[in-house]
Amino acid sequence: MKNQDRTTPQGKTHPEPEQTPPHKKEVDATAVSFMSLLRYSSWKDYLYMIIGTLGSSADGTTMPLFSIFFGSIPDDFQSGNGDRIVDAASRISLDFLYLGIGSFVTAYLGFVCWMIVGETQGIEIRKRYFQSLLQQEIGFYDSINPNELSTKISEECFNIQQGIGEKVPTFCYSIAMLLAGLIIGYIRGWQLALVLTAFMPVMVITGAIFVLSNQKLTKINNEAYARAGAVSEEVLNAIRTVVSLGGQQRETKRYEQILEENKSPIIRYSILAGCLLYWLHYVCHVWYLCSWLLCRLKIH
Secondary structure (H helix, E strand, O other): OOOOEEEOOOOOEEEOOOOOOOOOOOOOOOOOOOHHHHOOOOHHHHHHHHHHHHHHHHHHOHHHHHHHHHHHHHHHHOOOOHHHHHHHHHHHHHHHHHHHHHHHHHHHHHHHHHHHHHHHHHHHHHHHHHHHHHOOOHHHHHOOOOOHHHHHHHHHHHHHHHHHHHHHHHHHHHHHHHHHHHHHHHHHOHHHHHHHHOOHHHHHHHHHHHHHHHHHHHHHHHHHHHHHHHHHHHHHHOHHHHHHOOOHHHHHHHHHHHHHHOHHHHHHHHHHHHHHHHHHHHHHHHHHHHHHHHHHHHHO
């Protein structure tokens, strides 16, 4: 930065002291643990978490129980007596009805409780984020784009709410269904369960890569929309100046350029996610084929 000269009342010029640029604070991009997202929870929130976890886990066990009921249908209908078939159908229908009601109640409790926790945590994080912004020094706002703050906080809090309110009960549901399915499978038919378990590492690795690619894709989208949102907010705040100077086309191109910069990585990660999803379905079909062959060998 070149020094600027200033003129004193006596007519002498003295060099202006060199201005040092404000220190840009490095953003800590380290991923935080899941429990750190729940640091602002109260005892009511912890109670909701317990009820929601138990409800989602109980809902996950209903699908393996459905398979047991379906498996008993051929055995009950093999007898040629019509009255026994009607009685068996009535009993199985009631079992399905009770299991469906239980699944509805447990799923409702699981999702509602965790949705309440996600909303309360999102509101509390917004409050503390705004309070932290008010306590920052002036140099902090020189090192960032203030127009990105509103877009960034809304998107990040939405992701936190969605992660706590929807992903946690889905995770508990999936884990409970997996464990219940393995237990029931090894009890009712360990040979078939052993063959199906051999495919689990391939499916787990594929699913993990699929989740990581989706996380990367979401991160790129959020960064692009945060920058584009900052441009739109800046233009809208000075819309009279932009229109008076005829800068509509220029600002539109600047907005489109920000979105176009992230187009190619978004396409790459989308193609990767599609290929992984296709591979996951292919493994499932091979899984079904091996199950069918094993059943044929057991029959013969």
